[in-house]
Amino acid sequence: LKLLTLARDLKRRKAREKRSLFVAEGIRCVEELLKSKLKIEGALVSPELISTERGAALLRELSALRVEVLDVSAKDFESAAETESPQGVLAIAAVPKGLVEGKLDGSKIRVIVLDGIQDPGNAGTILRTAAALGAAATLALPGTVDLWNAKVVRSSAGAQFRHLTGAVTAEELANLLRRERLELWAADVGGEALRTTTPPARLAIAVGNEGSGLSSTVQGLATRTVSLPIGGGVESLNVAVAAGILLYELSK
Amino acid sequence: LKLLTLARDLKRRKAREKRSLFVAEGIRCVEELLKSKLKIEGALVSPELISTERGAALLRELSALRVEVLDVSAKDFESAAETESPQGVLAIAAVPKGLVEGKLDGSKIRVIVLDGIQDPGNAGTILRTAAALGAAATLALPGTVDLWNAKVVRSSAGAQFRHLTGAVTAEELANLLRRERLELWAADVGGEALRTTTPPARLAIAVGNEGSGLSSTVQGLATRTVSLPIGGGVESLNVAVAAGILLYELSK
Numbered sequence: 277l278k279l280l281t282l283a284r285d286l287k288r289r290k291a292r293e294k295r296s297l298f299v300a301e302g303i304r305c306v307e308e309l310l311k312s313k314l315k316i317e318g319a320l321v322s323p324e325l326i327s328t329e330r331g332a333a334l335l336r337e338l339s340a341l342r343v344e345v346l347d348v349s350a351k352d353f354e355s356a357a358e359t360e361s362p363q364g365v366l367a368i369a370a371v372p373k374g375l376v377e378g379k380l381d382g383s384k385i386r387v388i389v390l391d392g393i394q395d396p397g398n399a400g401t402i403l404r405t406a407a408a409l410g411a412a413a414t415l416a417l418p419g420t421v422d423l424w425n426a427k428v429v430r431s432s433a434g435a436q437f438r439h440l441t442g443a444v445t446a447e448e449l450a451n452l453l454r455r456e457r458l459e460l461w462a463a464d465v466g467g468e469a470l471r472t473t474t475p476p477a478r479l480a481i482a483v484g485n486e487g488s489g490l491s492s493t494v495q496g497l498a499t500r501t502v503s504l505p506i507g508g509g510v511e512s513l514n515v516a517v518a519a520g521i522l523l524y525e526l527s528k
Numbered sequence: 529l530k531l532l533t534l535a536r537d538l539k540r541r542k543a544r545e546k547r548s549l550f551v552a553e554g555i556r557c558v559e560e561l562l563k564s565k566l567k568i569e570g571a572l573v574s575p576e577l578i579s580t581e582r583g584a585a586l587l588r589e590l591s592a593l594r595v596e597v598l599d600v601s602a603k604d605f606e607s608a609a610e611t612e613s614p615q616g617v618l619a620i621a622a623v624p625k626g627l628v629e630g631k632l633d634g635s636k637i638r639v640i641v642l643d644g645i646q647d648p649g650n651a652g653t654i655l656r657t658a659a660a661l662g663a664a665a666t667l668a669l670p671g672t673v674d675l676w677n678a679k680v681v682r683s684s685a686g687a688q689f690r691h692l693t694g695a696v697t698a699e700e701l702a703n704l705l706r707r708e709r710l711e712l713w714a715a716d717v718g719g720e721a722l723r724t725t726t727p728p729a730r731l732a733i734a735v736g737n738e739g740s741g742l743s744s745t746v747q748g749l750a751t752r753t754v755s756l757p758i759g760g761g762v763e764s765l766n767v768a769v770a771a772g773i774l775l776y777e778l779s780k
Contacts, residue, residue: 404762405769407760407761407762408759408760409758409760433763435762438760506661508659508660508661508687508690509563509659509690510659513656513660514768514772516653516769517653518772519769520765520766520769521772521773521776524776524777
């Protein structure tokens with residue numbers, strides 16, 4: 277299968293899942309990919325890439341690392357890219373083993389659960405925040421955008437290259453909480469004030485869709501609902517901002 | 529001047545500033561506008577609006593409040609709208625008096641200063657967060673997107689209808705800090721840990737552009753540089769997430 281055909285195919289979630297491959301687009305994202313230990317299948321490059329010094333340096337690095345590079349026209353490149361202004365470079369790499377097979381070590385564990393987060397920008401920003409604030413993993417329940425979608429990868433700035441992630445069904449989440457001895461809390465307007473609680477050492481926190489709220493899965497599994505202090509006539513915080521504040525408060 | 533021509537004209541920052549008018553697009557945003565006390569000049573409506581019950585209810589409310597409504601074709605509507613899928617409704621309203629003329633009352637004051645925040649989504653999210661977390665005002669330094677840009681208004685969900693905002697030059701910021709007896713801190717990777725500081729009662733906090741960092745204006749006026757605890761190989765937080773955590777921590 278040629279790299280161009282493969283990249284186009286990987287726009288579909290089903291293809292990503294079947295092949296265990298994903299696409300990283302843009303200079304920064306591919307740079308982060310090279311820094312990670314993920315296996316790279318190859319890269320697509322259009323003439324635009326070498327128009328900047330940083331792009332030219334990236335191309336040299338791809339060659340030095342013996343990554344297979346396919347030169348394509350700007351038009352063919354566009355047909356394979358998902359994000360806006362992809363800067364003439366994308367790389368195809370192997371999705372790392374997810375949390376379901378992993379194990380959460382450490383005495384203090386924080387996991388974030390995405391409950392129906394559809395916006396790729398919000399999902400990517402949450403991944404970046406979770407990695408930065410020391411969360412052990414990010415889990416995605418059904419209704420959440422695929423965390424290996426090129427737009428998510430782009431807006432996370434590649435945070436999931438070094439941060440455990442996993443798509444889980446309701447049943448898998450229940451099993452994982454039990455097996456890893458994690459308590460699940462849910463964040464929702466109207467919950468008790470997070471600041472007044474004493475969080476357990478091993479905790480997963482679920483954030484929901486701003487419009488539709490928390491799923492019945494999360495409502496059924498959560499032992500507590502907590503909230504952040506909001507006012508000013510504002511109904512809710514942006515979900516990525518809320519996730520950031522929750523992880524910050526829980527990391528104390 | 530007809531409402532359609534006016535709406536089109538208000539896409540330009542200069543026109544918004546000259547006329548002291550802005551455009552609110554989308555059902556939710558216009559709903560918030562009606563709840564606010566801002567003076568409404570009129571609304572543009574395309575046939576799409578009444579395709580939903582919520583849209584039809586909004587149209588009835590506009591009539592009940594005797595807002596001048598101009599019916600336009602979908603094509604004309606598109607020519608006036610700035611945001612994606614504007615849902616067939618936009619309203620033109622008066623920009624409220626900004627902070628420069630206002631006064632900050634209260635013993636504990638938090639102000640957020642946007643230092644070169646160009647992305648309208650990030651600026652809008654910060655406005656929404658600032659209003660929700662009780663900040664007294666949001667100030668925008670040169671290099672920051674106009675806070676009355678339709679995309680900013682849309683992503684703030686209209687937070688600035690009830691939250692003080694102001695575009696300030698470096699000199700105006702310096703005068704305002706002095707007049708309002710506000711200390712200015714800057715947030716930057718590498719600053720001292722915010723958690724170890726004792727913030728003053730009256731404090732403005734500046735957040736900068738993720739790429740280019742803080743301006744010389746902020747570097748010159750800030751008495752302290754503080755940071756959030758980030759790791760995991762992540763270079764920085766998204767600026768809206770960082771602003772949310774800063775305001776949360778400073779609101780204690």
